[in-house]
Amino acid sequence: MSDTIEHExxxxxxxxxxxxxxxxxLPSISALPEHAADIARTAEFVAAALTRAGVPEVEIAPTAxxxxxxxxxxxxxxxxxxxVYGHFDVQPADPLDLWESPPFAPEIRDGDLYARGxxxxxxxxxxxxxxxxxxxxxxxxxxxxxxxxFEGEEEIGSPNLAPLLDAKRELLAADVVLxxxxxxxxxxxxxxxxxxKGLAACQxxxxxxxxxxxxxxxGHKLPQSRRLAAA
Numbered sequence: 001m002s003d004t005i006e007h008e009x010x011x012x013x014x015x016x017x018x019x020x021x022x023x024x025x026l027p028s029i030s031a032l033p034e035h036a037a038d039i040a041r042t043a044e045f046v047a048a049a050l051t052r053a054g055v056p057e058v059e060i061a062p063t064a065x066x067x068x069x070x071x072x073x074x075x076x077x078x079x080x081x082x083x084v085y086g087h088f089d090v091q092p093a094d095p096l097d098l099w100e101s102p103p104f105a106p107e108i109r110d111g112d113l114y115a116r117g118x119x120x121x122x123x124x125x126x127x128x129x130x131x132x133x134x135x136x137x138x139x140x141x142x143x144x145x146x147x148x149x150f151e152g153e154e155e156i157g158s159p160n161l162a163p164l165l166d167a168k169r170e171l172l173a174a175d176v177v178l179x180x181x182x183x184x185x186x187x188x189x190x191x192x193x194x195x196x197k198g199l200a201a202c203q204x205x206x207x208x209x210x211x212x213x214x215x216x217x218x219g220h221k222l223p224q225s226r227r228l229a230a231a
Contacts, residue, residue: 008134016130019049023088023122024106024115030066030089030156039152042088043067046150049129054136055148061168063160066152072171073132073146081145083174086125086181087154090117124180125150147172154181157199 009016028042029035043060046069050058057072066089074081093103093116101107106115113123135142149172153160165172184191209218 004138005131005134008138009130012130012134016126019130020113020118020123020126021106021115023126024113024117025104027093027104028089028117028152029092030153031092036066039066039089043069043152046088046125046129047071049126050148053129053133054141055132055146057171058148061164063153063164065156065160068149068151068153068161068164070150070168070171071146071148073142075141075143075145079144080175081147081173083147083149083172083177084128085149085151085177085179086121086128087151088122088125089152089155090120090122091155121181124182128178128180145174147174 023042023045026042026045027035027038030039043066047058047060050069050071055071055073057074059070061068061070069088093099096103100109101114103116106113106118108114132142132146151158151161151164179196182193
């Protein structure tokens, strides 16, 4: 990153922190239907942040579940396009009695920021948006084309992401995808992700005895055919 961008980001540090604290106060818990209004407010917050950063095309895209925020900055047809992926929903904060401070009342203790969603991943999200804003203020535009996909359902397995990608194929078309939903060893330590985990589900139906059996006496036993195969 150039010295100009570094200086611009440093000059806006207080404003960026205030913005992050405001975002962290929104309880965007996608697993709980009673937080529908909070999810909507958070989507509006993220969309407004992208717009302030200078992104020309920004929209809140409804789905069959919670909305996503999409954006695109087409600088020129010649440079490549980077699609930035992230999410603004968070996990439930239970059990609440284990929190030293309320999960949606962000607090700084000993230089660390504590709140639900601080690391996963509202700080990550605003970091990339504010970097784009820094390019806009110093150079007028980013050095390449950018698309943005910030979803509101990552913490519940992204059930409506596939249809959204299909419907918004042109808006989100890109040469490479950058996921800002990840960790780093440190600011000066390069990291390389060689694989990513996902979700898989299956159901196994097992038919056994027609009566209850004692787990200790019978739990270890296999049918005769299975014993022979094992031998």
